[in-house]
Amino acid sequence: xxxxxxxxxxxKRSLIAILLLASASTALAxxxxxxxxxxxxxDVSVEGREAVVARVEIDPGVQAGRHxxxxxxxxxxxxxxxELLVDGEPPRHLKAGEAFVIPAGKVHDARNTGxxxxxxxxxxxxxxxxxxxTPAK
Numbered sequence: 001x002x003x004x005x006x007x008x009x010x011x012k013r014s015l016i017a018i019l020l021l022a023s024a025s026t027a028l029a030x031x032x033x034x035x036x037x038x039x040x041x042x043d044v045s046v047e048g049r050e051a052v053v054a055r056v057e058i059d060p061g062v063q064a065g066r067h068x069x070x071x072x073x074x075x076x077x078x079x080x081x082x083e084l085l086v087d088g089e090p091p092r093h094l095k096a097g098e099a100f101v102i103p104a105g106k107v108h109d110a111r112n113t114g115x116x117x118x119x120x121x122x123x124x125x126x127x128x129x130x131x132x133x134t135p136a137k
Contacts, residue, residue: 038053039054049071053121054121057118058112060114070126070134072104073102074099075120076098077096077119080118082094082113085110086106107136
């Protein structure tokens with residue numbers, strides 16, 4: 001082994017460890033079978049708020065997990081079908097072409113009841129600097 005390889009090795013190991021930890025924390029933030037990918041994030045006209053546009057995919061049989069957002073969620077179902085479960089409300093069946101709005105802080109869940117991936121576009125108008133979703137206790 002060369003002197004250069006020995007010197008670079010701890011640095012490379014540290015960088016790899018940091019990247020793995022970042023990847024793991026992103027993966028742990030979402031349930032297996034649920035993917036939320038931010039498409040765009042921009043300031044809005046209300047100070048301290050931003051709009052986050054995300055593509056959401058839920059695999060068949062998967063439940064997102066009870067959670068809330070630090071702002072309003074406005075979502076549109078592109079493909080598939082499922083159930084929207086909002087605390088204090090009856091379950092709502094959703095299918096492609098339908099939309100829903102969930103007020104800030106309202107605990108809710110979604111479950112794919114179909115046989116194909118459920119795809120949604122979610123627009124969140126949320127407080128800046130807060131996590132997009134927080135698991136419910």
